[in-house]
Amino acid sequence: MSYKTLKDFDLRGKTVLLRADLNVPVQDGAVTDTTRIDRILPTITYLREQGAKTLILCHYGRPKGQVKPELSLEFLCPVLAKQWDVPVSFAADTVGPQAKALADNLAEGEFGLLENVRFHAEEEQNDPAFAKQLADLADIFVNDAFSAAHRAHASTEAITNYLPTCAGLSMEAELNALNEALEAPERPVLAIVGGAKVSTKLSVLNNLVQKVDYLVLGGGMSNTFTYASGTDVGLSLCEKDMADEAKAIMAKAKEHGCEIILPKDVCIVSELKEGADHEYVDRTAIPADKEAVDAGPAAAEYVAEVLQKCKTVLWNGPLGVFEISPFDFGTNTVAKTVADLTKDGKVVSVAGGGDTVSALENAGVASDFTYISTAGGAFLEWLEGKTLPGVAALESNKKAA
Ligand code: ADP
Ligand code: MG
Numbered sequence: 174m175s176y177k178t179l180k181d182f183d184l185r186g187k188t189v190l191l192r193a194d195l196n197v198p199v200q201d202g203a204v205t206d207t208t209r210i211d212r213i214l215p216t217i218t219y220l221r222e223q224g225a226k227t228l229i230l231c232h233y234g235r236p237k238g239q240v241k242p243e244l245s246l247e248f249l250c251p252v253l254a255k256q257w258d259v260p261v262s263f264a265a266d267t268v269g270p271q272a273k274a275l276a277d278n279l280a281e282g283e284f285g286l287l288e289n290v291r292f293h294a295e296e297e298q299n300d301p302a303f304a305k306q307l308a309d310l311a312d313i314f315v316n317d318a319f320s321a322a323h324r325a326h327a328s329t330e331a332i333t334n335y336l337p338t339c340a341g342l343s344m345e346a347e348l349n350a351l352n353e354a355l356e357a358p359e360r361p362v363l364a365i366v367g368g369a370k371v372s373t374k375l376s377v378l379n380n381l382v383q384k385v386d387y388l389v390l391g392g393g394m395s396n397t398f399t400y401a402s403g404t405d406v407g408l409s410l411c412e413k414d415m416a417d418e419a420k421a422i423m424a425k426a427k428e429h430g431c432e433i434i435l436p437k438d439v440c441i442v443s444e445l446k447e448g449a450d451h452e453y454v455d456r457t458a459i460p461a462d463k464e465a466v467d468a469g470p471a472a473a474e475y476v477a478e479v480l481q482k483c484k485t486v487l488w489n490g491p492l493g494v495f496e497i498s499p500f501d502f503g504t505n506t507v508a509k510t511v512a513d514l515t516k517d518g519k520v521v522s523v524a525g526g527g528d529t530v531s532a533l534e535n536a537g538v539a540s541d542f543t544y545i546s547t548a549g550g551a552f553l554e555w556l557e558g559k560t561l562p563g564v565a566a567l568e569s570n571k572k573a574a
């Protein structure tokens with residue numbers, strides 16, 4: 174991967190257009206999770222110290238190209254100011270005279286927030302003229318929104334045709350972590366893929382079997398693989414119509430020297446509720462009137478054994494219905510093993526996915542992983558082996574500073 178970083182530019186007195194992802198969760202007008210705001214603090218601090226004049230560019234919700242006052246970003250200014258400890262002023266439009274006035278009024282080391290870029294339909298159309306209008310506001314474009322990089326939009330893709338472009342510090346950290354996990358990893362590499370359905374992760378599985386040494390399957394999708402291998406799985410979540418796809422993935426794994434690991438034992442229940450009666454049985458012995466909802470102790474033990482040989486771990490998707498206790502057992506046990514190996518410097522561990530992040534937080538070990546991606550859709554598309562337009566645009570940018 175080759176792209177420019179902040180360190181490649183002299184930023185003093187320059188106007189920087191910073192693409193950020195501040196699409197934060199809000200309830201009753203209050204931000205309920207500041208993770209996305211906090212993640213780009215290193216970039217904010219760096220830009221301030223270097224004396225850049227920074228315009229922040231981001232989307233919020235789905236206004237679908239229309240001005241929707243309830244999706245205005247103005248409410249974020251005091252929240253950003255508090256989390257970053259810098260004043261943040263606001264422009265009531267993303268481009269045009271109001272945006273220009275905001276840019277002109279910034280002193281070195283100051284920050285301004287532009288209105289929701291998705292109020293303009295041209296944004297999602299990746300419109301060149303709109304990208305040019307954005308570019309006219311600044312001297313340098315900094316993309317620090319990996320989580321928006323799977324979209325070819327004016328503020329992630331087209332804009333790079335008009336400004337010298339580089340990655341922000343959090344984009345750089347994410348790209349480094351992902352590169353270390355899958356593109357240029359230390360081997361052996363073990364990937365864990367769980368979650369509910371095979372159908373939502375076919376491309377992920379197809380990509381991973383070509384790249385990793387071990388693929389641990391868990392969650393509902395492992396039932397589909399068990400079924401495809403010729404055993405019934407009772408009332409378990411199982412996509413029988415995906416059996417041929419599962420078989421094809423198993424064949425492809427064999428061809429590429431990737432060992433697929435299904436859970437040795439599973440947790441079975443008659444009803445899925447908190448603290449329900451449960452027992453652990455071999456995955457080939459699920460009774461007709463029960464469903465498998467988690468991986469068992471023998472499964473976790475075996476994964477731990479294989480992990481001893483590995484240098485890199487990549488994880489997406491919980492191994493069981495972790496939202497309901499004690500069916501978070503499998504996920505928690507394997508998560509603790511990965512966390513301990515990471516703390517001992519034995520493996521590099523990278524995990525991502527909406528529910529995966531919650532599951533690892535629930536296990537109490539998220540902060541012990543080498544890197545946790547909160548990029549959702551962009552993380553999954555990267556796992557699928559797709560080229561992300563926002564990242565490709567960073568790499569192809571040839572505009573001189
Ligand atoms: P992510 O958001 O991290 O990509 P997914 O959305 O693919 O993860 O999967 C998470 C969901 O899978 C969780 O809601 C969990 O309850 C469900 N799940 C895991 N194991 C099972 C199972 N054995 N049966 C039914 N659902 C499961
Ligand atoms: Mg999910």
